[in-house]
Amino acid sequence: MSISTYTMPLGPVHVALEEPVYFHLTCEGENIKNVELTSGHVHRGMEQLAMQRNLVKNVTLTERVCSLCSNSHSFTYSMVVENALELEIPERAKYLRVMAEEIKRIASHLFNTAIQAHIAGFKSLFMHVMEVREIMQDVKETVYGNRMNLAANCIGGVKCDVTDELLEYILKQMDVIEPQLEEITDIFNTNHIMLTRTKGLGLLPQEDAIALGVAGPVARGSGLVKDVRRDTPYAAYPKLDFDVIVEQGCDVHSRTMVRLRELFESIKLIRQCCNKMPKGEVRYPMGKIPVNEAFAHSEAPRGEVAYYIRTNGTDTPARLKWRVPSYMNWKALSVMMRGCQIAEVALVLNSIDPCVSCTER
Amino acid sequence: MPGFLKVLFRNLLEGPSTDPFPLVPETFTPDRLRGKVVIDENLCMGCGICSYYCVAGAINITRREDSHTITVWHNACCRCAACRQFCPVHAISLIPDWHSAHPEEEKYNVIEQKTIKYEPCSVCGKMMRPVPEAILKKLYVNNDDVDLAHVRSLCPSCRQLEDARRSAGLPAAETKKAVE
Numbered sequence: 001m002s003i004s005t006y007t008m009p010l011g012p013v014h015v016a017l018e019e020p021v022y023f024h025l026t027c028e029g030e031n032i033k034n035v036e037l038t039s040g041h042v043h044r045g046m047e048q049l050a051m052q053r054n055l056v057k058n059v060t061l062t063e064r065v066c067s068l069c070s071n072s073h074s075f076t077y078s079m080v081v082e083n084a085l086e087l088e089i090p091e092r093a094k095y096l097r098v099m100a101e102e103i104k105r106i107a108s109h110l111f112n113t114a115i116q117a118h119i120a121g122f123k124s125l126f127m128h129v130m131e132v133r134e135i136m137q138d139v140k141e142t143v144y145g146n147r148m149n150l151a152a153n154c155i156g157g158v159k160c161d162v163t164d165e166l167l168e169y170i171l172k173q174m175d176v177i178e179p180q181l182e183e184i185t186d187i188f189n190t191n192h193i194m195l196t197r198t199k200g201l202g203l204l205p206q207e208d209a210i211a212l213g214v215a216g217p218v219a220r221g222s223g224l225v226k227d228v229r230r231d232t233p234y235a236a237y238p239k240l241d242f243d244v245i246v247e248q249g250c251d252v253h254s255r256t257m258v259r260l261r262e263l264f265e266s267i268k269l270i271r272q273c274c275n276k277m278p279k280g281e282v283r284y285p286m287g288k289i290p291v292n293e294a295f296a297h298s299e300a301p302r303g304e305v306a307y308y309i310r311t312n313g314t315d316t317p318a319r320l321k322w323r324v325p326s327y328m329n330w331k332a333l334s335v336m337m338r339g340c341q342i343a344e345v346a347l348v349l350n351s352i353d354p355c356v357s358c359t360e361r
Numbered sequence: 362m363p364g365f366l367k368v369l370f371r372n373l374l375e376g377p378s379t380d381p382f383p384l385v386p387e388t389f390t391p392d393r394l395r396g397k398v399v400i401d402e403n404l405c406m407g408c409g410i411c412s413y414y415c416v417a418g419a420i421n422i423t424r425r426e427d428s429h430t431i432t433v434w435h436n437a438c439c440r441c442a443a444c445r446q447f448c449p450v451h452a453i454s455l456i457p458d459w460h461s462a463h464p465e466e467e468k469y470n471v472i473e474q475k476t477i478k479y480e481p482c483s484v485c486g487k488m489m490r491p492v493p494e495a496i497l498k499k500l501y502v503n504n505d506d507v508d509l510a511h512v513r514s515l516c517p518s519c520r521q522l523e524d525a526r527r528s529a530g531l532p533a534a535e536t537k538k539a540v541e
Contacts, residue, residue, distance in 0.1 A: 053416065054413075054414075056414050056443060056447075057414060057415075057416035057443075058416075059441075059443070060416040060417075060439065060441040060443060061416055063441070064439070124365070124368075124369065125365060128365075128368050128372075131378055134378070138389065138391075141389075141391050141394060142391040142393065143393065144393070145391070145393045145394050145395035145440075145442075145455070145457075146394075146395055146440065149439075149440075149441070151395070151440070151441050151442050154443075154446060159442060159443075159446050160393075160442075183364065183367075183368065186364050187364045187365050187368075190364060191364065191365060
């Protein structure tokens with residue numbers, strides 16, 4: 001260790017988001033030479049909690065693992081239980097589930113993009129993106145009854161039907177939000193402040209992305225065509241038309257652009273859901289619980305969420321295990337941060353859209 | 362930069378996008394908002410499926426000889442609406458009332474509590490929860506000849522006997538009042 005090299009702790013309080021992350025940085029002047037990551041500050045033992053509650057209660061429990069991808073958790077959990085119970089869900093429920101998922105995805109991506117502007121010091125853009133996101137929050141509140149926890153999914157389908165008037169309302173709101181999103185995408189693509197702060201920063205070369213097994217927009221920002229919705233389609237996704245957005249830049253900017261361009265794919269999916277949704281029942285009853293094990297995965301806003309369940313014939317699972325995308329993306333930070341300056345740590349961290357409460361659950 | 366200047370200029374023209382609540386009486390509140398759990402005491406049968414599926418443990422049912430009391434602690438409730446989904450008689454629902462601020466000392470008293478009184482069976486005298494009229498009408502929708510008020514005054518086992526008698530063409534059992 002040379003005389004100009006020193007170590008510096010960063011965190012665990014409020015590095016980028018209000019979530020505890022802790023970095024042990026080895027720096028040379030302003031430049032980061034090595035990063036050690038420490039996690040586990042918000043471990044709540046949720047897998048153990050899930051094993052003490054019945055299958056229905058766990059829908060609500062898994063929805064509270066994380067706030068921004070709450071719907072993805074209850075969605076994937078419901079799917080894994082349906083796989084274990086060998087239960088087929090109604091066609092209409094499949095479309096309703098996809099719709100809820102994509103509404104949440106728009107809100108989640110916009111939140112991350114807003115925080116990006118906030119960390120870059122562009123506070124007025126932050127406020128503007130959050131204001132546009134408010135349109136989606138209103139949609140969630142009007143259709144599902146809550147701004148964050150939709151409580152849309154249940155085992156066997158969805159809890160509540162969405163009426164035709166509400167579908168009309170959703171379509172109308174999509175028309176309102178689309179031009180505003182185009183404007184935001186244009187600002188992020190051309191604004192001098194955002195470009196100088198994010199372009200060429202936090203590089204994750206494609207080889208490293210493959211080696212680290214990153215998921216979601218982080219993988220797609222490094223040129224990997226990887227999307228569970230396309231690779232192993234579930235729910236109504238096989239019947240819907242959408243593109244997998246890929247950027248080749250491998251930097252913070254291309255990850256932001258993946259998220260922004262995905263917003264339009266989500267709008268496209270919501271419109272198709274509203275128009276194609278068949279009439280009929282929205283949930284089937286659960287039936288007998290066998291001794292079985294099952295697996296299900298889905299594409300959350302941050303990447304692949306995977307659930308494994310083992311049932312023992314009672315209504316309490318013998319084992320419930322889930323893996324979240326931030327777990328793999330988290331490890332990629334040590335590659336991204338190498339060579340960065342200390343002031344850029346927060347921006348790089350935000351670019352993986354970390355969900356610490358999911359990862360440490 | 363011109364891109365964002367356009368946004369700034371528009372914001373200046375359009376003014377604030379927030380409601381000045383509480384200076385205005387009401388703010389954005391959609392009909393489907395999950396605000397507060399309410400119980401319809403005319404429908405609740407006290408079966409307890411809501412408390413079985415309540416992940417927050419916010420629902421309690423106390424059973425007595427002549428009544429049952431259902432209590433929902435609003436501060437424990439997480440508004441997941443599982444109770445509404447599973448209630449077989451639609452007695453539990455969520456209303457869009459989000460005004461839940463209260464002083465610290467009242468935190469255990471912010472509850473929804475309903476006590477449902479039981480009545481004696483008109484034949485055997487056993488205390489029972491009379492079947493709500495709305496449910497009876499659904500159960501006997503194709504039986505116009507059945508006297509709903511009489512059926513309502515019977516406990517489940519007497520009702521079974523009554524149904525068997527009616528199917529066999531026998532006269533109805535004597536009620537306690539008639540005996541007296």
